[in-house]
Amino acid sequence: MLAIPLLYQDDELLIVNKPAGIAMHDSDAVGNQGIVTLLKHQCGIPQLHLCHRLDTGTSGCLCLAKDARTAALVGEAFASRTVSKFYLALSADKPKKKQGSIIGDMKNRRGGQFMLLKEKYNPAVTQFFSYSAKPGIRGFIVKPYTGKTHQIRVALKSVGAAIIGDSLYGGKPADRLHLHAWSLTLPMPHNPISVTAPILDGEFFVDEQIRSWVTSLAEPTTFPWPSVAPHLLIR
Numbered sequence: 001m002l003a004i005p006l007l008y009q010d011d012e013l014l015i016v017n018k019p020a021g022i023a024m025h026d027s028d029a030v031g032n033q034g035i036v037t038l039l040k041h042q043c044g045i046p047q048l049h050l051c052h053r054l055d056t057g058t059s060g061c062l063c064l065a066k067d068a069r070t071a072a073l074v075g076e077a078f079a080s081r082t083v084s085k086f087y088l089a090l091s092a093d094k095p096k097k098k099q100g101s102i103i104g105d106m107k108n109r110r111g112g113q114f115m116l117l118k119e120k121y122n123p124a125v126t127q128f129f130s131y132s133a134k135p136g137i138r139g140f141i142v143k144p145y146t147g148k149t150h151q152i153r154v155a156l157k158s159v160g161a162a163i164i165g166d167s168l169y170g171g172k173p174a175d176r177l178h179l180h181a182w183s184l185t186l187p188m189p190h191n192p193i194s195v196t197a198p199i200l201d202g203e204f205f206v207d208e209q210i211r212s213w214v215t216s217l218a219e220p221t222t223f224p225w226p227s228v229a230p231h232l233l234i235r
Helices: 035-043 068-079 151-158 208-216
Strands: 006-009 013-018 059-065 084-091 099-104 106-108 114-116 124-134 137-144 179-186 193-196
Touching: 006 193, 013 035, 013 179, 013 193, 035 059, 059 068, 084 151, 099 151, 114 151, 124 151, 124 208, 137 151, 137 208
Parallel strands: 059 179
Antiparallel strands: 006 013, 013 059, 084 137, 084 179, 099 124, 106 114, 124 137, 179 193
16 A cells, blocks of 8 residues: 655654545454554554544544653643534535534444444534535534543534535445544644545545635634533533
């Protein structure tokens, strides 16, 4: 396979643009190597630790540490909500609202699905803005404050806009899940690290009109993201 694009590297960290379709870890059942093994071979790095995770179908910014101490440091930043993460997603469905917050507990269902609940004991917190990316396709800029499994996929499904390529949640069929970890900022002790991952593939992502829409977007930090009640994030 082609080399995995590197977005940032220093003595402690490696941030890559993960291709869609690559899992985090090796799959013994089918013999596929995960992103950690692939990067160890590609970069000649003996030890790599995931600082967070992306679904297999999701592409974009993924941070790995070269030692356990750095992994713990960055992991704590994710846990304390001081890392800024922004995603891009596409849907063929019109959402019930064009922007806003989606907050609720998540429950595991049969078949690998999750569902959003009205209760907020340990909620997933997601905010989004949506725009017409081209006729019939809605583009989403998404900011997840928490890191629950399938969080963005379930959040957009809950407002009637399943992500294109998301067969698990009823999205329009496509060659891949059209969810991309677009931007990542880490508050490292000496200097914040900010990276943006270009979109490399996806039959709808590479559409000329949609590429033009993505290019026209302002920096995600400049969007008027509403404040989140602190009690929703303390768990």
